[in-house]
Amino acid sequence: MKSVVVLGGGLSGGFLAAALVERGCRVVLFDDPATEGASRGAAGLYNVVTGRRMALTWGAPLLVAALDAFFASAIGRPLARFRQLxxxxxxxxxxxxxxxxxxxxxxxxxxxxxxxxxxxxxxxxxxxxxxxxxxxxxxxxxVAALLEALFALLQAGGQFERIPLRIDYTTIDPESRRIDKGGACWPFDALAFCEGMAAAANPFWDIRPLxxxxxxxxxxxxxxxxxxxxxxxxxxxxxxxxxxxxxxxxxxxxxxxxxxxxxxxxxxxxxxxxxxxxxxxxxxxxxxxxxxxxxTVDHLPVAGEHRHHAGLFFLNGLGSKGVLHAAAVAPGLADWIAWGRSEALHPAFHFYRPVMVKLKANTG
Ligand SMILES: Cc1cc2nc3c(=O)[nH]c(=O)nc-3n(C[C@H](O)[C@H](O)[C@H](O)COP(=O)(O)OP(=O)(O)OC[C@H]3O[C@@H](n4cnc5c(N)ncnc54)[C@H](O)[C@@H]3O)c2cc1C
The missing domain is CATH 3.30.9.10 (D-Amino Acid Oxidase, subunit A, domain 2)
Incomplete structure (x- = not known):
């Protein structure tokens, strides 16, 4: 059974943890109790004709199908009451x-x-x-009620633990794949960063900033x-x-x-x-x-594995479509983390897609 640490308990971390547990991983999720994430107060609206231009959202069928699939899954079905059409x-x-x-x-x-x-x-x-x-x-x-119920459900399943603790980046050793903090040690096969805007301080982040x-x-x-x-x-x-x-x-x-x-x-x-x-x-x-x-600059999420540190993954950049993007990105990234199937992640969400890498180089 693969051990995965997820850093962040918002929409990114929550949907990813669910997808990982579904794929047989053991997940420890750390969530900083002192940092209120964007997910806690988000209205949770999901819409496919957005903005002042009133245009159809990129990938609307894919995004809505992913959310439907979540609520039709074994983990999502008991949570269906938190979604209203x-x-x-x-x-x-x-x-x-x-x-x-x-x-x-x-x-x-x-x-x-x-x-x-x-x-x-x-x-x-x-x-x-x-x-x-x-x-x-x-x-x-x-969103907030869904996440609480999701974590309770995952915890009851025995493959998941949620720890209300802030993890400092200096305590993460990507080579030995462990977190050492205050005498405690958490080894991992993979670690997924899902810290929302707090990722601005993530030293492993090597693409254009959020x-x-x-x-x-x-x-x-x-x-x-x-x-x-x-x-x-x-x-x-x-x-x-x-x-x-x-x-x-x-x-x-x-x-x-x-x-x-x-x-x-x-x-x-x-x-x-x-x-x-x-x-x-x-x-x-x-x-x-x-x-x-x-x-992100192109309004799409970013997800994938670090190019120099195997085992370190990212899921972020959900933007104003947190609900749809989390549901659409998490399964593909979970396939990658659990089974090494990197092709499962839609290329439009790739962490190192050209627009996220090239512009960083341009801006020095
Ligand atoms: C006013 C407002 C309204 C919105 N309305 C909608 C809407 O109607 N529909 C919609 O789909 N989206 C909406 N959004 C967008 C949505 O909220 C975000 O896209 C989404 O919440 C981002 O989720 P996240 O998990 O990436 O980040 P967050 O929700 O910010 O979660 C990150 C988590 O990581 C934790 N963390 C950070 N650093 C560490 C660390 N070092 N150690 C441990 N834990 C850490 C934080 O405590 C936090 O809990 C809205 C956003 C805002 C601000």
């Missing part, structure tokens, strides 16, 4: 986008994912004068909003959480001076809410949270 409504922001979408409805790539909405929804309350369309086959995952993409999110109380779909418009989403509570998010900040929640971030989200619901009073803010998404 929920259509996402996208109002047209202007006439040009409406015209563009008239063509996209004829595009076979888009057709499985979208349904036209003939007239504006609840126009007396919601600003969507041109109508819009529904994205279907998508939804949300309750791009931190700050996000802020609010939980709001706003009685009588629609609950049958998620609204994505004016640069924000409104996700129903039940009982008059909604998640309003998220900001996408490439420049920031603090990593925590800011009054500006809160106002930006509330202003967008007001544009979508111009007649409503401002909602009551119950919770305000911020964190850094670990992103």
């Amino acid at each position: 929920l259509p996402i409504y996208r109002p047209y922001p202007d006439a040009a986008m409406q015209t563009l979408w008239a063509r996209r409805f004829l595009d076979p790539e888009y057709q499985p994912w979208i349904a036209a909405v003939d007239r504006p929804i609840a126009p007396d309350r919601y600003h969507n004068p041109l109508g819009g369309f529904l994205v279907q086959g998508v939804g949300r995952v309750q 791009v931190p993409l700050k996000g802020q999110v609010l939980r709001i109380a706003a009685p009588n909003l629609r609950e049958s779909e998620v609204w994505v418009g004016e640069g924000v989403f409104i996700l129903p959480e039940g009982e008059g509570i909604y998640t309003l998010g998220s900001t996408y900040e490439t420049r920031f001076t603090s990593t925590g929640p800011t009054p500006e971030g809160r106002q930006l989200l509330l202003d967008a809410f007001q544009r979508l619901l111009p007649h409503d009073p401002p909602p009551q803010v119950l919770w305000h949270w911020a964190n850094l998404r670990p992103a």
Whole structure:
């Protein structure tokens, strides 16, 4: 039985640990209790028509199929209650986008994912004068609750241990394949780094650095909003959480001076809410949270084995699609770690793909 250490207990580490256990590995997962990762407060929305350009996400069928496969697997099935299928409504922001979408409805790539909405929804309350369309086959995952339940399930299976401890990189010896910390020693056949943005300090990281993409999110109380779909418009989403509570998010900040929640971030989200619901009073803010998404220059995850240290692996760069990317990358990387099948990882996710290596060389 292969012994694998996983460093990080967010979406990357959680999905990878599950895939490794499924492949017969014994997994010890370290998760720093003092560093709150991006996964803990992520809204968990997964969507395939994203951004202001409202374009189909790269690899949409592959990504959604991977998430479906997780929830259909022996480990994922008992966790199905943490995923809700929920259509996402996208109002047209202007006439040009409406015209563009008239063509996209004829595009076979888009057709499985979208349904036209003939007239504006609840126009007396919601600003969507041109109508819009529904994205279907998508939804949300309750990330923090899913991860807790996943770890409990894996622990009960006997092949998995989760240790709330920060591992310093200096305690990792890639040659003898062991971690020595405070008198304790953890030998490993493979170690997978899944530390999210904390990987900025990882000395084994030898490709272009991750791009931190700050996000802020609010939980709001706003009685009588629609609950049958998620609204994505004016640069924000409104996700129903039940009982008059909604998640309003998220900001996408490439420049920031603090990593925590800011009054500006809160106002930006509330202003967008007001544009979508111009007649409503401002909602009551119950919770305000911020964190850094670990992103890459081409917005795809990075995974693979270190070129000079056999046995050291990486899974990172999930960006704003943490749920879909974790589900899509983990099985391929687990095949590689458990069985040496490097070809199982989609080349688009490869740690040393040209864009991640070449640009590093260019920037010195
Ligand atoms: C505001 C916001 C909203 C978001 N909304 C969505 C959304 O709706 N849908 C979606 O799919 N994605 C969303 N994301 C993106 C998603 O959260 C991230 O892509 C994902 O959480 C990254 O997961 P990760 O496991 O790579 O990193 P993290 O979740 O950051 O996990 C890394 C873990 O590693 C641990 N760690 C770090 N260093 C060490 C060490 N040395 N030793 C031990 N442990 C260590 C940390 O404690 C942490 O628990 C959102 C992000 C933000 C900030």
